[in-house]
Amino acid sequence: MxxxxxxxxxxxxxxxxSFLEDQWGPKKARASLGKFDQNLWNGLCDLGLQxxxxxxxxxxxxxxxxxxxxxxxxxxxxxxxxxxSDTLLAAEILCLFGTDEQKDDFLPKIVTGNVRIAFAHxxxxxxxxxxxxxxxIKLNGKKIAVQCASVASHFLVSACNKDGFEGLYLCxxxxxxxxxxxxxxxxxxxxxxxxEETPASFLGSKAVHRLLLTSAFAxxxxxxxxxxxxxxxxxxxxxxRKQFDRAIGSFQAIxxxxxxxxxxxxxxxxxxxxxxxxxxDDAINSDLAVSIAKSTCGDxxxxxxxxxxxxxxxxxxxxxxxxxxxxxxxxxxEYQYGDATQHRERVAQAVLD
Amino acid sequence: xxxRDTPKEAAxxxxxxTWLKNNLPDGWGTLVHEPEGEADRAKYRLDWERRLYExxxxxxxxxxxxxxxxxxxxxxxxxxxxxxxxxxxxxxNIIGRNLAGPVIMAHGTAVQKExxxxxxxxxxxxxxxxxxxxxxxxxxxxxxxxxxxxxxxFVVNGQKIWTSFAQFSNWCxxxxxxxxxxxxxxxxxxILIDMRTPGITIRPLVQITGETEFNEVFFDNVRxxxxxxxxxxxxxxxxxxxxLRYERGPEEALPRLVRFKRDLDLIFQTAKNTSRGGRVLAKxxxxxxxxxxxxxxxxxxxxNLQRAQSRVAKGEDIGPSASTTKLYWSHMIQRISEVxxxxxxxxxxxxxxxxxxxxxxxxxxxxxxxxxxTIYSGTSEIQRNIIAEQVLGLPK
Numbered sequence: 069m070x071x072x073x074x075x076x077x078x079x080x081x082x083x084x085x086s087f088l089e090d091q092w093g094p095k096k097a098r099a100s101l102g103k104f105d106q107n108l109w110n111g112l113c114d115l116g117l118q119x120x121x122x123x124x125x126x127x128x129x130x131x132x133x134x135x136x137x138x139x140x141x142x143x144x145x146x147x148x149x150x151x152x153s154d155t156l157l158a159a160e161i162l163c164l165f166g167t168d169e170q171k172d173d174f175l176p177k178i179v180t181g182n183v184r185i186a187f188a189h190x191x192x193x194x195x196x197x198x199x200x201x202x203x204x205i206k207l208n209g210k211k212i213a214v215q216c217a218s219v220a221s222h223f224l225v226s227a228c229n230k231d232g233f234e235g236l237y238l239c240x241x242x243x244x245x246x247x248x249x250x251x252x253x254x255x256x257x258x259x260x261x262x263x264e265e266t267p268a269s270f271l272g273s274k275a276v277h278r279l280l281l282t283s284a285f286a287x288x289x290x291x292x293x294x295x296x297x298x299x300x301x302x303x304x305x306x307x308x309r310k311q312f313d314r315a316i317g318s319f320q321a322i323x324x325x326x327x328x329x330x331x332x333x334x335x336x337x338x339x340x341x342x343x344x345x346x347x348x349d350d351a352i353n354s355d356l357a358v359s360i361a362k363s364t365c366g367d368x369x370x371x372x373x374x375x376x377x378x379x380x381x382x383x384x385x386x387x388x389x390x391x392x393x394x395x396x397x398x399x400x401x402e403y404q405y406g407d408a409t410q411h412r413e414r415v416a417q418a419v420l421d
Numbered sequence: 422x423x424x425r426d427t428p429k430e431a432a433x434x435x436x437x438x439t440w441l442k443n444n445l446p447d448g449w450g451t452l453v454h455e456p457e458g459e460a461d462r463a464k465y466r467l468d469w470e471r472r473l474y475e476x477x478x479x480x481x482x483x484x485x486x487x488x489x490x491x492x493x494x495x496x497x498x499x500x501x502x503x504x505x506x507x508x509x510x511x512x513x514n515i516i517g518r519n520l521a522g523p524v525i526m527a528h529g530t531a532v533q534k535e536x537x538x539x540x541x542x543x544x545x546x547x548x549x550x551x552x553x554x555x556x557x558x559x560x561x562x563x564x565x566x567x568x569x570x571x572x573x574x575f576v577v578n579g580q581k582i583w584t585s586f587a588q589f590s591n592w593c594x595x596x597x598x599x600x601x602x603x604x605x606x607x608x609x610x611x612i613l614i615d616m617r618t619p620g621i622t623i624r625p626l627v628q629i630t631g632e633t634e635f636n637e638v639f640f641d642n643v644r645x646x647x648x649x650x651x652x653x654x655x656x657x658x659x660x661x662x663x664x665l666r667y668e669r670g671p672e673e674a675l676p677r678l679v680r681f682k683r684d685l686d687l688i689f690q691t692a693k694n695t696s697r698g699g700r701v702l703a704k705x706x707x708x709x710x711x712x713x714x715x716x717x718x719x720x721x722x723x724x725n726l727q728r729a730q731s732r733v734a735k736g737e738d739i740g741p742s743a744s745t746t747k748l749y750w751s752h753m754i755q756r757i758s759e760v761x762x763x764x765x766x767x768x769x770x771x772x773x774x775x776x777x778x779x780x781x782x783x784x785x786x787x788x789x790x791x792x793x794x795t796i797y798s799g800t801s802e803i804q805r806n807i808i809a810e811q812v813l814g815l816p817k
Contacts, residue, residue, distance in 0.1 A: 069430065069495050070423050071727040072735065134422050303813050318816040320802070323809035330808055331745050338724035345422050352424075360717050412713040413706075419716050420689060420703050 071341070073138065081138035087115060088146035094390040097147045097255045102248070104149065104219040104257060112152050113181035121159045126175035128159070133282070137289045137344035144293025144401075147255055147393055150215035151184045153290070157282045158185035158224055161236070165275040170238070186220035187283060188261050190404070197227040197263055199237055205270055207237060207263040213404070217259025218246050225261075225268065226276045236275035239268035253396035281358050284405035285347055288361040289340045291369035292333070294398045298369075299329045301391060302376035309381075322379060329372045336361075336368035356418045359411035366408045369398040424727075426499070433496055437503040440476055450508040459633065463589050466513040470544035473512070480522070480542045482672070487526055487534070488542045494730040498675055505679030516586060517541040517548035519673055520664045521594055528611075528652045528660050537592075537613070551581040551595030551614070551638060552661065559803050562606045562658060566597040566640060575599075575612060575650070577620075577643040583797065587623045587636040590616050595640075596661045599654050609657035613649040620644075630789045668798045670743035671729040674750055678723055681754055684787055685719055688712070688761045691780045695764065702764055715757045722750050741811035744804040751794040751801065758788045 073081075091111050112118065120136055122128020136156065143153055159178050162171055177183045188211035191197060197209035207227055214223070223244065225237045243266040251258040303326055306317030316322050339361040346357035373395035377384040384391050402408070426434060446453045456462050473479050482497035483489020492500070512518070522541045525533055540546040557564045566579025577597060587593070593614045600608035614621075620643040625633035652660050667673060692703040692712060702708055725746060729739055761784040762769040773782030795801045809815045 069426065069498070069727065069731070070734075071724070071731040073422060299813075303815065306815060315816050317809075320806070323815050324802070324805040326813055326815060327748070327805035327808035330813060331749050334725060334742075334745055335721040335749060338721055338728055341422070341728075342424075342724050345424060349423070349425075360720055363713075363717060364721060409710065412710050412717065415717055416709040416713040420693065420709065420712060 073134075073341075077135055077138060080135065081142060083115065084117070084139050084142040085145070087111060088142060088148065092148060093146045094393055097393065098390075101254045102257070104151070104216065108148070109151065109181070109184070112148070117152060118155055118159075118181055119179045121156050121163070122175050122179055123163060126171065127179040128175065132348040133160075133285070133344045134341075134348050137285075137341055140286050140289035141293035141296070141340070144290030144295075144397070145297045146293075147397060149255065149257055151186070151219060153286050154187050154215065154220075154224075154283075155183065155185045157279065157286060158187070158222075160282060161224065161271065161275055161279050162238075164278060165236070165271045170269065170271075183221045184216065184219060185222045185224060186214050186216050187279060188214045188217075188223045188225045189280070189283075190214075197225055199227040199229045199235065199268065199270070205237065205268050207239060207266040207268045209263055211261045211263075213249065213251075213258050213400075214261050215400075216257045217261050218248060218257060223261060224271075224279060225263070226279075227268075233273055234276050235273040236271040236279060237268040238271055239263070239266050243267060251400075253393075253400045255393055256397060256400055258400075280405055281355065282347060284362045284411070285340075285343045285358050287401040287404055288336075288343060288358070288365035291365040291398055291401050292336050292340045294394045294401070295329075295333050295336060295365075295369045295372040298373045298376040298391060298394045298398070299326070299333055301394075302326060302329070302379045305380055316379075325375050325379065329375055332368040332371050336365040339364040353418065356415060359406075359414040359418075362406055363408035363411040363415070366402040366411075370402055373398045430496060430499055433492070434499050434503060437478070437500055438507075440478065441503065441507040441509060444472060444476060445507060445509060455510055463513050463586075466510050467544055467547065467589075469510040470512040470514055474543050479544065480518075483522065483526070483542070487522075487538050494672065494733045497672070498727070498730055501675045501679060505676070505682070508683075511676070512544075513586065513589060514541065514544050514547045516550050516590075517544075517546065517592075520550060520667060521548040521592070523667060524594065524611075524660060524664050525613075525651065527663060530648075532648065533613075533651065540591075546591040547586060547589050549584050549587045549590040549593045549616075549638075550664075551584060551593045551597075553583045554580060555582050559800055561596070561661070562609065564596055564598060564609065566595065567601075568597040568599045568610055568612060568645075570599075570647070571644070573647050574644045575647060577612070577614065577640045577645060579640050581638045581640070583626075583635050584623075584638045585635045587616070587638050588625060588633075592616060593638070594651070594664075596657050599657075603655065606658045608655055609661070610654050611651045611657035611660040612645055613651060614640075614643065614645050615649075618643050618645065629792065630786060665799060666740070666743050669747035669804070670739060671726045671733065671746055673798075674722075674726055674746050675730075677750060677754075678719075678726060681719055681722070681750070681757065684754070684761070684783075685715055685757060687780050687783055688715065688757070688764055691761075691784075692764050695779070697766065708760075708764070711760045711763070715760050718753045718756065722753055725749060741807050744799070744807045745812075747798060748801055748804040748808070751791075754794060755791050758784070758791045762788050 092108055119128040120131045124130040162174050190213045191211050195210035199205050220241050222240050227237055228234050245262040247260045249258040306322050307315055309316050343357045343361035346352050346354040377391050383389050456465050480489030481492050481500045485491040525537050554564050568575045568577050595612055595614055598608050599610040620641040622639040624637045626635050695702050765779045765784040768779035769784045771778035772785050
């Protein structure tokens with residue numbers, strides 16, 4: 069048993085962090101609200117992050133989800149939009165479920181940074197996406213709250229066929245309509261995607277389950293990063309801000325909040341790291357590990373972001389301070405791919421029934 | 422990162438299993454249990470520890486030079502897991518094994534090590550811890566028990582409290598004041614006291630469970646040979662801190678994990694086998710959320726410990742972050758015990774001795790027992806101060 073990362077994994081984390089500290093973070097995110105920063109994408113591609121889960125024979129790094137979890141944490145820590153993490157996860161899905169033709173076509177494009185894949189999953193009950201046809205499949209319906217919708221070149225879409233069976237479909241962005249959402253999180257580039265007789269290819273019914281699982285895991289890891297940042301800025305503010313002639317961080321009311329936030333963060337880390345191993349190794353029930361991670365990280369992220377804002381006092385409620393961006397991204401991820409209540413029910417089904 | 426046993430770990434696991442199978446009585450845990458009375462149970466547990474020693478399973482993670490098995494923290498975790506799987510007795514000399522032994526190994530002279538370590542290993546001498554006093558709880562450095570030099574002896578006067586196992590102990594390690602002129606942290610010394618020395622009076626304290634595990638201990642002109650000073654005079658605080666860190670870290674918490682798993686198993690079984698208002702409790706959507714939360718939190722405790730163990734196994738000092746471990750598990754098990762009581766409902770008011778009790782009265786009993794856990798080994802408030810100041814760097 070070894071519950072730690074190796075040197076290469078820590079080095080990868082460090083290089084991502086130093087790039088993002090230099091090139092991204094709340095200051096840059098603030099400067100490009102509502103827009104996608106192509107320089108950020110190019111820089112991440114220069115680091116080779118888009119190739120992480122692509123096998124070596126397609127020119128990728130051939131790594132696994134354990135190698136990725138610390139990278140995803142850094143994405144949360146620095147508010148990186150979902151285009152990169154979704155493209156990464158899509159590469160794994162294509163490897164597992166794609167035809168040889170699809171792999172040969174797509175994986176090299178992922179490696180060169182020429183495709184960006186977004187995951188379109190959430191929908192309102194009135195406009196489900198339906199897939200029809202067997203030879204040439206067409207999608208119809210609407211998906212909402214798709215991250216980086218307007219800058220994606222392709223979508224992975226969960227949809228039901230006429231018999232009600234859910235499956236995963238791949239389509240390109242030229243045949244869809246995008247409407248930018250008015251959304252709580254202005255840095256996530258959320259959009260509504262409408263499909264009208266959109267040609268798509270089928271990746272199988274098991275692919276949906278895998279993508280929901282890896283996406284819930286990726287959301288968990290990013291929430292760990294968000295929580296870590298929210299705690300860091302709360303602690304920095306508590307050391308700096310003086311009231312009653314003392315740093316507010318010297319008051320136990322603040323100290324004890326921060327200590328509880330740290331305990332919650334460490335628990336979330338444990339859950340997120342364990343889920344990465346469970347997903348990669350198949351030695352245990354990875355569904356259970358992911359549900360534990362999603363519920364634990366979601367609860368921790370909510371607690372830590374809310375408390376961080378409280379510690380900031382009035383300025384935390386102003387647009388000028390950064391904490392709200394992290395709270396908002398955390399809130400988005402808390403409910404995507406199943407919230408804590410849903411995942412706890414899955415845990416109950418696994419361990420009680 | 423890999424959670425599976427290495428071949429060496431798997432072989433160790435098998436070896437422990439086989440030994441336990443051959444050394445626990447037939448019908449253990451089903452037909453055969455520990456004795457009921459506290460004194461009989463204490464003797465039974467001590468006998469079990471001696472048996473472990475004879476089997477080569479004492480001091481599993483202690484260095485070989487001290488007669489230990491020299492296994493890693495991870496392997497020690499496997500040992501504890503297998504002990505728990507077999508529901509083996511807990512042992513009596515918990516303070517000796519976990520605190521006195523390591524602190525003497527770290528700070529003792531060659532003579533002290535020779536004198537004390539084998540006796541602990543062989544479960545021949547039981548230890549207790551003389552730290553807290555009636556006026557020195559969270560502010561431990563304010564202890565007032567006086568240690569005065571008189572020729573080749575120290576003379577100890579004062580009172581200790583919350584002293585677990587004092588009534589069964591041969592030895593006590595004690596934190597007292599050798600110098601009242603110096604600032605409070607600097608005038609303390611750490612000495613080892615033979616509990617048979619004249620002048621020691623033990624008075625049991627009845628706990629809210631009705632048990633008398635802990636005691637008040639009075640020291641009235643107790644004469645201790647100077648060679649029983651551990652470390653330097655007036656350096657006791659640093660030594661005491663090293664034991665406290667141990668008390669809060671993963672080694673101490675591992676056996677608890679196993680106990681808590683058993684608690685949760687009983688809660689799950691009861692929830693599955695009990696109906697209320699025509700519905701099985703485990704099917705109630707609100708209770709399911711609480712039961713799942715309990716399961717998840719226990720998993721988080723396990724994973725936190727495994728992360729800490731892996732760091733210790735690589736030679737890292739986890740330092741003040743040990744407080745994180747204790748703060749998490751103590752509140753976690755209190756929350757779980759609340760869920761247990763809710764499952765028990767009206768019958769949860771009944772103790773083990775009552776014939777109408779649910780789950781053998783364990784829910785009520787454990788609810789009471791777990792109240793102490795956020796208080797002993799440093800209250801949650803003290804743990805939060807340590808994390809805030811020493812891990813996060815917030816100002817004093």
